[in-house]
Amino acid sequence: MDNNKLQLFENKMIRTAWDEEKEEWYFSIVDVVAVLTEQKTQRGASTYWAVLKKRLKDEGAEQLLTNCKQLKMTAADGKKRLTDVATTEQLLRIIQSIPSPKAEPFKLWLAEVGRERIEETIDPEQAIDRALETYLKKGYTREWINQRLQAIQVRKELTDEWQDRGVKRALSMRYSPMRSPVHGLV
Secondary structure, eight states, X not given: OEEEEEEEETTEEEEEEEETTTTEEEEEHHHHHHHHTTXXXXXXXXXXXXXXXXXXXXXXXXXXXXXXXXXXXEOTTSOEEEEEEEEXXXXXXXXXXXXXXXXXXXXXXXXXXXXXXXXXXXXXXXXXXXXXXXXXHTTOOHHHHHHHHHHHHHHHHHHHHHHHTTOOOOSOOOOBTTBXXXXXOO
C-alpha cells in the first residue's frame, strides 16, 4: 500500500493511500475534517474528529467507526504516524455528519446520487443513459462509447456463460483510478 499520496482540495492537502489489493483509496479523516471545518491547526482538526466520533457512536454509527482503520502516514513534521483513514464510502458518510457550509455541496451531491439510484431501480435504462452522458462529458467519442458498451455486453455474456457452467468468481474486477478504461479494462 502506498501511503504517501497527496490530493488537493481547495489548495489544502489530503493524505491518501491506495490499496492495490483491494483497489481502494483511503483518506486521512483528520485532513478532510480540517478542510471542511476550516480548522486552523491539525490539533483542532483532531479534537473536532474526536468529538464527531463520540457523537457518531452515540447516534448508533458504531459499525462505521469500527470499520475505519489506521494507517501510518507522513505527518507535517515528516514522521510517520498512525492516522485514522476512511474509504470513499465511509468518508462520504462522515461528511454527512459535519455541519459546515463546505460540506453542504457534498451532501447535496449525495442526495442527488441517491435519488438517481432510486430512479434507476425503477427504470434501469436510466443507468445506461447516465453512463452514456458521463462518457460524453468526459470527451469520449461516440465510436469509443459504442465500443465500450459493446465490450461490456460481451463481457457480461461471457461471465454469464461461465456462471452457467459452474465457474466461480475468484476476484471482483472493479474500475480503479489506476486503470483507465481507455487502457483496455473492459
